[in-house]
Amino acid sequence: MSARSKARTRALEVLFEAEQRSMSPLESLRSRREKTDQVINPYTMDLVEGVIAKQEQIDEFLGTYSQGWPLERMPAVDRIILRLGSWELLYNDDVPDKVAISEAVELAKSLSTDESPAFINGLLSRLHELKDSLLA
Template structure:
């Protein structure tokens, strides 16, 4: 698994934890920063994971609006928490990180959904992200 893939997983864990606990993502990020300082072997995934979470926090309104406008028939509240976190990461990468090709952001998101979410999530996430990428 590449360092960026590990970082996406780390960001997913943080966003998911914040969502489930009902706390601001910055609080979970701060806790993870303390953990990162004591585990230097995980440093490669920390920098980009932190960048993702900060980007999602900074652009949360735009990201959630984009997801909602492309997720036909689904509200954010109705989606599984895992899917919300996966979509937020991928939409941030598609819209706000020019270093990541859209196809890579989508493929990584679909892979995460395949492994971590429901049987229908990968197809749903692929459709939403494909529509987001096409509308840029």
């Protein structure tokens, strides 16, 4: 597993823990640093901070284009994978768009339901098609 793939997994863990415990993701990161000997990859920080900064806009896009699946009804893991994938796809020019989608699908394959990879692929692919107009 590449360093960036590991960073994505760690960012998902941090965001999931924060949501489940009703705490800020930055508190979750701080707690991990203080209570474990986990090394936090700088890209994990970029992902977490990026999702935090753009979450309102990302959630709006996801809610608009997720045909019949409001964010609140999505499994938490899928919602967080979609936020991470959306941030990389829309706001991180260092990651090729197809890599952002592929990495999100791989996370879903390993951490979510059998239906989740196709759903995540479809929704992120739709955002990819609309990227220029979404960011205009």
